[in-house]
Amino acid sequence: MEPLYKPQGVEERWQRTWEEEGLYGAEPGSGRETFVIAHPPPNVTGALHTGHALQISLADVLVRWHRMRGFETAFLTGYDHAGISTQNAVEKHLVEQGTSREAVGRERFVEIVWDWLRQYGGTIMGQFRRLGASMDYRRERFTMDDAYIRAVMRFFVHLYGKGWIYRANRIINWCPHHQTSLSDLELVHEEVDDALTHVRYPFSDDPEDGVTIATARPATILADVAVAVNPGDERWRGAVGREVVIPFVERTVPVIEDERVDPDFGTGALKVTPGHDPLDFELGRDHQLPELTVIGPDGRMNEAAGELAGLSQEEAEERVLAWIKERGLLVKREAYRHSIALCERCKSRIEPLISLQWWCRMDELKQPALAALKEGRVRYHPESQHRYAIDSLENAPDWNISRQIWWGHQLPVWECPDGHLTVEETEPGTCAECGSAGLTRSEDVLDTWFSSALWPFAILGWPEQTAELEAWCPGTLNTTAREIIRLWENRMIFSGLELMGEVPFRHVIIHTTVLAADGRRMSKSLGTGLDPLELIDRHGADATRYGLLKLSSSQDVRFSEGAIEEGRKLANKLWNVSRLILANVGEAKPEQRPQALEERWIAWRLDQAQAQLGEHFGAFDFSPAMSALYHVTFDDFCDWYAEAIKPRLYGGDEDAQATALANLERLLKLLHPAMPHVTEEIWSNLPGRETRLIVAPWPEPLGAAAEAAEFEPIRTAAEVFRRAGVRPTLDEEQQRIFDAVVKPDRAKVDGGNVEAEVERLRGEIQRAEQMLANERFVQNAPGEVVEAEREKLERYRRELDALAS
RNA sequence: GGGCGUGUAGCUCAGCGGGAGAGCGCCCGCUUCACACGCGGGAGGUCCCUGGUUCAAUCCCAGGCACGCCCACCA
DSSP: OOSSOOOTTHHHHHHHHHHHTTTTOOOTTOOSOEEEEEOOOOBTTOOOOHHHHHHHHHHHHHHHHHHHTTOEEEEEOEEBOOHHHHHHHHHHHHHHTTOOHHHHOHHHHHHHHHHHHHHHSOOHHHHHHHTTOOOOGGGOEETTSHHHHHHHHHHHHHHHHTTOEEEEEEEEEEETTTTEEEOGGGEEEEEEEEEEEEEEEEETTEEEEEEEEEESOGGGGGGOOEEEEOTTOGGGGGGTTOEEEETTTTEEEEEEEOTTSOTTSTTSEEEEOTTTOHHHHHHHHHTTOOOOOOBOTTSSBOGGGGGGTTOOHHHHHHHHHHHHHHTTOEEEEEEEEEEEEEETTTOOBOEEEEEEEEEEOOTTTTHHHHHHHHHTSSEEESHHHHHHHHHHHHTOOOEEOEEOOSSSOBOSEEEOTTOOEEEOSSOOSSOTTTOOOOOEEOOOEEOHHHHHTTHHHHTTTTTSOOHHHHHHSSEEEEEEOTTHIIIIIHHHHHHHHHHHSSOSEEEEEEOOOEEOTTSSOOOTTTTOOOOHHHHHHHHOHHHHHHHHHHHOOSSOEEOOHHHHHHHHHHHHHHHHHHHHHHTTOTTOOOOOOOOSHHHHHHHHHHHHHHHHHHHHHHTTOHHHHHHHHHHIIIIIIIIIIIHHHHHHHHTTOHHHHHHHHHHHHHHHHHHTTTSHHHHHHHHHHSTTOOSOGGGSOOOOOOOTHHHHHHHGGGOSHHHHHHHHTOOTTSOHHHHHHHHTOOOSSSSOOOTTOHHHHHHHHHHHHHHHHHHHHOHHHHHHSOHHHHHHHHHHHHHHHHHHHHHHO
């Protein structure tokens, strides 16, 4: 064995072995307690990023821990068809080949997508494997599998049957590039430098006077149908009820009043354009105003724009402004910085357009989910995210679920020549209403999140009553990033409750967002992304897992490679202490024979570490769990225990050898969930080892807690061993130095300088005496606090006496 | 405009009513027989500011300053 641990090669070998030996596999119905994670399906065209890597590390450490603890673990995975992303990728590919989506037509395009996915898709699962994710890859599912499609159709028809899915003409977010509607959640907002134009709209009966409005989009003036002011706005009191003339189109429209107009913005007068602005749309509906549209789905001026038809909005704006200026109606034009909505994928400016779309009503659908959240039947961690999730759900607006793209779940909606709609899971022969034939299917597809909402149970076979569904639903937990709460987590919860009367999982871990080292968001387009595969290549999967878990926290953290390096060092340290033990155990078999002080001490420390690990994993606190592993390995196991037993190992003391092997086994087990590869590799080198560590039973505590009384008051390893005179590998001078060390403790004992320790103890005694002399403290503090203080005082006095003698 | 959160050692972060900590970095000394991805020693901090509560505050409360994220229809 080389002194330097090299993960390359070792890790791939174990990943292959574990999978080939079926150790990742899960089978329902073992009767054992279950631990189930339906891992978020990555985009089928996606590549591993740091968020995935963290998410997998979190989930896998819990999965492996539970597997060792004897749970029936199902770590399930698969792909999302990712409608818009995938369509984009394939369209780009077509353009490179000199053709286009439109040229090949819908049917052929969908075939091409499938071919393309077979060729280029699905690479990410190999990357999951490279991290050591112990998923049941045999059960991989895809959101476009036949069975999955049936589940999605069932869901739609069910909601439609309850009257919770409906079609309506409303203003929606339109992406001119993708030529589809988008939900609010698929937008990003960006600040831009723009201009705010103040224009006077003359009164029809007094062209010299009028109402001055302010607009950032003069091109939409053509679609104005009213001017609105706030009812409390004195400035415009006289204008209400009169009519003004819209510039350029010279149409006469009323001046109305509405509470929603902000008197403090601009001039306090709002031009109302229901066709091209969400607020105006609502005003228009409430005041029964006409809805005019002058911008088309391509983002350019349409036929209704008359002589401006076909122009870009910028060109149209110039023409309108020129017209206004000529007639002296331009009051002013000022620099204006505001935020605009962009498509999150292509960054095109979102065009608010009126469009006939399908909607999912949320008011009733969300109620059981709200109740489940409030009652804690599903729990978000950390707690702050639980409150946010409830809040988001309470405020969830109706959901636009239709998209005008080609790749996705086509709506199960058929229209007959008379315009009647038939909604069924499979194609109906005739119209449900009039019985006529010749039905045509809706061209729209469903929002990808509509199908994702079924993930944790659709992959188990729902709506069929399968053994998997029976055994693994509700699952245990789901891990995800904060921004996915509304898009996915809440939707899975209400879907599960609606369709099965059951929550789909019990816990949701909202994990840290890992930012780039400079504090910016990791993003491919910013160039701040970080390739986890590169980290794995350089430091190993174990180190990468350890590092990401160490970084994870309750807040966002900046990436620092130091954390990964710490993991690499830990793997190396473990490797080397194993070499020490394996090279010096002779024929011994692992067995606990704790006799010497150092053996009783390390048993106690391993118990403590194991208990801490359980607490931290149980609370989903990964960073302190990693710290505990690091310190028990470096400080306790290597620095003190291994050093202390060296002479006995070398001297052929069989008790020491057998116990060392047993302790090493325990340490490997504790480390395995976080660092599976290096621990399995060492495990395979232990004498007479036939089973795999991945399925080895989690150790029973040695019950060494009873020993705690012996060690607890002494507080530090250094003191334990100083008193016992153990550290025999060192010569006298080194012994003196070592004796002076109190490494794992903050109390600094300079053994070569007794005065300093005496000084420290005197300080402690003085502080404790002061507190105990303080009547208010003694009277008001809880009894056990005062008692603890008394005990401390006595202990300090004893230690001082011992030191003095 | 709302909501949430963060300001602790040079860096990345723990701790959260009675001792100011970890890893990395830095300085000094060690080719010690598992490991220089190591061992030992050390320097380095008005725990953002100002008030308040408390016998006691980095920790609780109020205000301020500075950052970050999310939400929102300010044309």
